[in-house]
Amino acid sequence: MSSLSLKGIRKSYGHLEVIKGVDLDIQSKEFVVFVGPSGCGKSTLLRMIAGLEHITSGDLEIGGTRMNDVEPSRRGIAMVFQTYALYPHMTVRENMGFALRFARVPRDEIARQVQQAARILALEPLLDRYPKELSGGQRQRVAIGRAIVRNPEVFLFDEPLSNLDAELRVHMRIEIARLHKELQTTIIYVTHDQVEAMTLADKIVVLRDGVIEQTGKPLELYEDPANQFVAGFIGSPKMNFMAAAVTASGNGSVTLSLANQGGASLSVPLSGPLPAPGEKLVLGVRPEHFGPPGAGSVDIALEIDVAEHLGSISYLYANTARGEQLVIERDEGARTGAGDTLSVSIDPAHAYLFDGAGQRLR
């Protein structure tokens, strides 16, 4: 199995630059997920790795060989598409063996490899059906089977689950994780769904506007985001952001005045350089990190706007007196509903601070 290296990768359409210099190393057998909002360039980057888009500048290496100008079929990759892209006029068996047929692999060898992939994906009873006779989940399994048969060094998945319903998506997610364990190949997986990213990835690459915002293990990104964008993107529901101003700083901590609480004061420890008094910051708190009143160093009074009770937990969408909306996660929330008032506290140990440019202050 191969490692990948992207060095200064750029992509332009005329004057419009969509990938603005990506440097990334992917280890052999690693499961890497590209995640980001629509239009961030994650699919384009994947297509550049596949050879379906020309690389404007930079170097792409797969297994130590420069692949910029190599045909897609000779890069040692296989790709699974969002719309499955199964050939409609071929049976499942023919779809899966199609690439091998063109690689002039002997017929009995093709049959053997198709059978093997079909067994891994439990596709054996479907081999003689046409794509239109299959359900969405089955089609996606065939698309994955078609990729497996090629025995690639690197698997590329382009939002493979976004056309499936919620239940099937969870099922296929587990299938893909199992498959990675079984096949031990390098996988690059593109999604806009951060739950998929968190559950599948060894390493997540967060992209925005053609630039990598942060790379790391899922929990690293969750617990230690590099900036406000990553903090907001990773985690569901997303992190709450509140406007704050520095009133005092020194002795490894900064004292903030919270704008939404009429200047309620909160002291947050920082190990790095301290911001100057008067500086405007953004305070981030995850929904699950609000404590009961009195447990933290500042309490916030809220009025619940909408309550979502999911059974084991509830999400409370509540407004501050100044109309800022915060999302609070509660496990005893079923007892509260819209219109109720609520008081929560912020624990400084779970508070994130971002400067005016959105960079994290640690």
Place this chain on the structure above:
Amino acid sequence: MSLLMLRRAGVYLFLSIAAFLSVFPFYWMAVGATNKSTEIVTGRMSPGDYLFTNFQSLLAQVDLLRIFGNSFFIAIVSTILTLAVSSLAGYGFEIFRSRVRERIFQLLLLLLSIPFAALMVPLFVMISRAQLTNTFTAVILPTIASIFIVFYFRQATKAFPGELRDAARVDGLKEWQIFLFVYLPTMRSTYAAATIIVFMGAWNNYLWPLIVLQTADNKTITLVISTLTAAYTPDYGVILLTTVLATLPTLVIFFVLQRQFVQGMLGAVK
């Protein structure tokens, strides 16, 4: 009677008249083929027993096998070549991007508005300079690059999923292989619809073959029908029988490809 029923009755009446106007000429043609010319002229509308006599009379006048052979050869070769060239062009126009693509395409569409009558003379000069007059090549060649079929295939290609092409590229297919092994089978209903349109056009083509085909043994069925009508006392029974025979191939092709034709017209890719 309620207003709704009245309206429905009106609709049925209108549709019945429209259906009658569409079907009656076919009925008259089929019935006419079984009657004597004098009976047709006097307005007989019921089937007669003159079919065999008309057929014998037709065989005595023309080499039917040869004429049908000519028509089939021209229509089939013309259909195959037109579909090959024009579908390739339509696919190319839609798939490959270029700065001048739209300009060239607009120019082609503009050429559609030029009537054939205006092209006839220069085309004949070209064909005769190439010493192709009185050959089937002269009939087939000008029809191959059909702008309408190029346009039709370009529109249909918009429904061809781009990811299929990407998947084929990853699978190691070259562009011509993608066209041949992925695009062509995927778009078969489009091809079926285009087959009917092109075959009918080639089969029924009259004016251009009339100009370039000069000897009797090269004539097509449409030219023969026209010759029969030009006689001093035209035998309507024979003429209508020939017309029935000339209609049959297109009718058969239409019924065979009917389902795909409808799908192709709807632009369905399944």
